[in-house]
Amino acid sequence: MRIIKALIKKEFWQIVRDPSSIMIAVILPFILISIFATAINLDNNSIKTGLVIEGNRQQINDIIASFDGTKYLDIIRYNSRKEAQRDLINGHIRAMVVIPNNFAQSFMAGQSSPIQVITDASDPNIALFASAYIQGIVATAQKILLEIYGYNKNTGISIEQISWYNPELKSRYFILPNSIAIIMTLIGMLLTALVIAREWERGTMEALLTTKASKFQILIAKYFSYYVLAMISVAFCTFLSVIVFAVPFNGSLAVYFVSSSLFLFVSIGIGLTISTLTRNQFLAAVTAAMFGFLPAVVLSGGLFEISSMPKIIRIFTNVIPATHFVPVIKNLFIAGNIWPIIFSESLYLLIYGLLVFALLYHLTEERLER
Amino acid sequence: MSNVIEISHLIKKFSRPEILALDDISLSLEKGRVIGLIGPDGSGKTTLIRIMIGLLKPSSGKISVLQLSPEKQTKLLHQKIGYMPQKFGLYEDLTVLENMNLYADLQGLSEECKKTQFEKMLKFTGLAPYVHRLAGRLSGGMKQKLGLGCALFGSPQVLFLDEPSVGVDPISRRELMKMIYDLKADGITVIWSTSYLDEAENFDDVILLNEGKVIFYGHPQKLTSIVKNRVFLTGDASKSPRAVLRELIKSNAPLSDGVISGKNVRLVLRKNQQIHEVKLSPANPRFEDAVIDILGGMNMQVSAIADQIQTDYSGESVICADNLTKKYGDFTAANHISFNIKKGEIFGLLGPNGA
Structure with a gap:
């Protein structure tokens, strides 16, 4: 526990001192939400x-x-x-x-x-x-x-x-809940795709591996730190959407919290997996954008209707975690708690997240070679 | 058993590209000594250290460190050793104190233990005035001292330092070396890798690696003694040392090494060979001479380019600096510096880190 605490502390110092993570977590959501919201007003x-x-x-x-x-x-x-x-x-x-x-x-x-x-x-x-x-x-x-x-x-x-x-x-109703899902993908996947690669590039991973810290502890610390950062961003986006741009929120906050957490569990896992596989920040960022972020925007059903896509792409959309979060967040804002959707999608995300974690754990090496 | 590390017939191959990094290495390293791991770049120093601490697996052969298998008992071993990687392994975006806290926690130090160890470490490294500075803003020497200090948390029995003196000025290098000898008094075994041969004479033992093989293992003076009576100085007041050396090479003199040393040429003769063309005065053999000799000597050839290049420089300056000053905020990095570099000159800029 002490090791995890020390590692989390370290991650937080790094987040706080890195202007780009603050950019992605606070400023970018603000810009995105404002653009989406005013685009509606212009129409x-x-x-x-x-x-x-x-x-x-x-x-x-x-x-x-x-x-x-x-x-x-x-x-x-x-x-x-x-x-x-x-x-x-x-x-x-x-x-x-x-x-x-x-x-x-x-x-x-x-x-x-x-x-x-x-x-x-x-x-x-x-x-x-x-x-x-x-x-x-x-x-x-x-x-x-x-x-x-x-x-x-x-x-x-x-x-x-x-x-x-x-x-x-x-x-296809309000666009802001969808944009929150996209922003969550951005933080959950893009930011985390950098963090393990960064440790490899800077040589800190080599030092870390020779301490008492196990790979489980290293991974948990990363999951937790970026989960907290993303949740702060979610709270900020939700505040902007509901208070500033007057989007109705009809669901329960507890359900919102749980389903967002599950979605982040999957996204962060995928980001960290990309990071572990590439061990290179640039490659990781490009991979996360191409295979994580873009599909989340285009294929999650947030902007384009899944049922109108060709069957093969429809099957593929299931791989994208946002596909199983967009219906929940959309309903939470517009319709309220629709339990069958919440249960089935949450279960999907939970299982997906656990599988990703298992894969990540398997891929994480405690040595320098694979 | 007083041996901390036992290695027998260790082989390490890498694939893609296929490299035989370590080629049949057998060593027994004694406890409580400062051991230098030396050799040219790419000779396998880092690979050997990484195998010893379990960060890489051997392809074949046996290895034990403190009677533990680095391959199978990795975590157990990590509790008993300290390691400082070649790249600065600490977090540059954390302060000195935050790094210390992190590594102390990761080594499982108790709070009281932390307090005494921090005090000791700060005194030992002289980093106390800089505890709130970001590690990335430290000079090269201070970074290495911090790295060393952090590697010492948890009181390791063996300390592995991979090229700790790269990018460190001679003053800090001496300080680092002194710290290591202070540690030796506590009974710690230190493995220090370096490609700077002038450091080697400080070690109790050296392991000389070349192309993945152990060329020599023992006291550095033992290695130096192999060139005993074979090192000479020569010079000719009427000729430049470069011309003297060139003539010797052209006459196929049996040289193992020849370097210009001020106005003289320093020569290492091959074993049981003599030269009579020039007047020789005996010189003290250096460790470096022996290493070059044991690695097969330099390829003594006259440079084809050097023969053709025009050497008559008319004394025109190619770089002129006149009262050069550079300030970063309040900090003056360069203060009224003036110099001229003439064509054909090799101009050295010397100074400690941050000079």
Whole structure:
């Protein structure tokens, strides 16, 4: 225990004195989160949206007024569904809303009344925002209408949403939780990929191997130190996302803590394994970026939908730890504790992490040669 | 048994590229001696030390250190030895004191033990004023003293030092050597590797390695004595020493070594050979002479280039420094230095670390 404590102390001094680890742990997350968050805000204004009203205008004036009043959508009126569809295909508009012929009638009759929303999901983020705004507008309009026409338990506007080009739109929700997963990969994998290689390059490993410290103790000290650093970064990112950028957090903090820990357990293990195999900082950094960080960004399902990937790549995505963390963190923020996902993914990460540790332990030599 | 290290028929091969690093080595090293492991670069010194402390495995042969097998009882052995690797093995981004604490903890020293050992070590190394300085900011000599101090935590019975004097100025080198002899009084056995032959005469015993083989093992004077009566000085007031040496080589004189020494030429004759061309005055044999001789002597040839190169230098300066001063913040690194280096000169810059 004393040896592990001494080694952890050493790791902390090294982290504190190395400006690059502070950069990666605090400044980089700040920049990334800010970029992701403001990118969302930039998309806020004036998404060109077509509005097609097929029925009697008089009765639904309030809805139309709500659409016209929004500053988020740039409403263009069309006389027919066909014209609007043509412009959507051409890319002149990003989304279209169709209020059908019988809408007013069924609404007045207290029946469920559908409105159709079609979005161009080839740019999924914009599509996502457009549909979210439309939903908001409709909800406001519905409230007004119900106040005017009275409540009826069946009354209500239902939105029939169609996302063109990419039907999986809904699963790709807020981007900030994903970026937290990416930042965690960055610290867990990229930073740790350097640390064992550094000891080899500087010759400190040779000195370390002739002390009482066992390889188990050396590894545990590295896992723990970088785990703490990454968790500080996670706390910082979460604070930024929730407090500064007002992303909702609906899950339990305890679950968040446990699942983040498991994810880091795997990531740090992979980083240290890369470091052990290469024994060279430059090679380790490039390897970690190519095989650790980039796949985590591209293939984890955070930015691009896994179900739309070819089967062979879909199978490959399972190797990436972020693939099994993104669904959990996304749900924790947006939906709350979804236990089946939390259990299955956490179990996966735990087993994965243990396997990586076993491999790392096996690869770590107590001699200079392999 | 008074032998701390027993080695028999030790062979070490490396693959990719295939190198026979140690070729059938057998040695018995006595307890309580300062043993110099000497030899040219690439002769296998580091490999031998690393095998002795279990960082490398022998390809074949037997080895025991303190009656332990470095290969199988590695951790047990590490508790009884101290090791200072060739590369500075301490953390440059930790302070002197933090490094000391780390290594003391890693050697399992108790808190009281730590206190007394730290006091002793700081007194011994003279590092007390620098305890809060980052190890990376220490001079070469101070780094080595810190490395040595840390290697001594846990009171080792055998101390392995791999080229501790590289990059260390002569003053610090002497201090290091003195520390080692202080340790010897405590009964520690020291293995010190070096490629500086002028250090060898300080050792109780030397092991001379060449191409993975032990060429000599014993007291350094015993090795020096093999060139007894074969070392001479010669000179000719009318000629440069370089010209004297060149003529001797051209006349195929039986030389094992010939070096210019001030205005004279220092010659080592081959065994049972004489020369009559020049007047010789006997000189004291040096350890270095014996090592060169036992390694087969220098390849005494006249340089083809030296014959062609123009040697008449008109005295024009190629580098002129006039009142050169360099400051780093408040620290003056170079203070009003002036010199001229003329064409064809070999100009030496001497001084201790940080001079």
